[in-house]
Amino acid sequence: MYGYKAYPSDKEIAMAAEALVAKHPCLKEAGSETGWNGWKNSIKFKMGNYRNKMRRAGCQEVTVNAGKRSRSNPENEPSRSNIKRPKRAEVNFLPNFPQGKDLSSLEQLRQTIVEEVKKTEKNLPLIRKMMETTFPLMPDRT
Known part of the structure; x- marks a missing residue:
C-alpha cells in the first residue's frame, strides 16, 4: 500500500x-x-x-x-x-535523487537534454531516459 x-x-x-x-x-x-x-x-x-x-x-x-x-x-x-x-x-510529492546522483550531476544531465533537443535528429529514447533521471530536479530545490 x-x-x-x-x-x-x-x-x-x-x-x-x-x-x-x-x-x-x-x-x-x-x-x-x-x-x-x-x-x-x-x-x-x-x-x-x-x-x-x-x-x-x-x-x-x-x-x-x-x-x-x-x-x-x-x-x-x-x-x-x-x-x-x-x-x-x-x-x-518530493522524490529523492537517484542513487549516486546529486544536484550538480543532475544539472549537467539537464543541460545535455537541452542540447539533445536542439538537434534535428533527436534520440527520443535517450531523451526520455534522461528526463526520467532528472525528474527529482525540481525548481524549488535549487
Missing part, C-alpha cells in the same frame, strides 16, 4: 482491509460487523509506523511533514500536520 500512497485515506485503508479478508477468508473476525474492522485499524497503525521509519531514513515525501515539538523539547521544529501532502493522483 505504501508504494501507492504514503498517506492513504480512511476509505482506501478500509478497501485494503476488505480485500485482505476477501482474499483470505480465514482472517475474518467473528465479532465485528464487517469482519475486517480490526484489520483496518491494524493497517492504519502499520502505515503510521512505516512512515515513521521512512522519515528516520530520510525519505523526502514524509520528512516534509515531520516535526515533533513538545514540553520536553521546546526548541524542536513544530508539527506540520496537514501540509505538503500529495494531491489526488500525485504519487511522489
Whole structure:
C-alpha cells in the first residue's frame, strides 16, 4: 500500500482491509460487523509506523511533514500536520535523487537534454531516459 500512497485515506485503508479478508477468508473476525474492522485499524497503525521509519531514513515525501515539538523539547521544529501532502493522483510529492546522483550531476544531465533537443535528429529514447533521471530536479530545490 505504501508504494501507492504514503498517506492513504480512511476509505482506501478500509478497501485494503476488505480485500485482505476477501482474499483470505480465514482472517475474518467473528465479532465485528464487517469482519475486517480490526484489520483496518491494524493497517492504519502499520502505515503510521512505516512512515515513521521512512522519515528516520530520510525519505523526502514524509520528512516534509515531520516535526515533533513538545514540553520536553521546546526548541524542536513544530508539527506540520496537514501540509505538503500529495494531491489526488500525485504519487511522489518530493522524490529523492537517484542513487549516486546529486544536484550538480543532475544539472549537467539537464543541460545535455537541452542540447539533445536542439538537434534535428533527436534520440527520443535517450531523451526520455534522461528526463526520467532528472525528474527529482525540481525548481524549488535549487
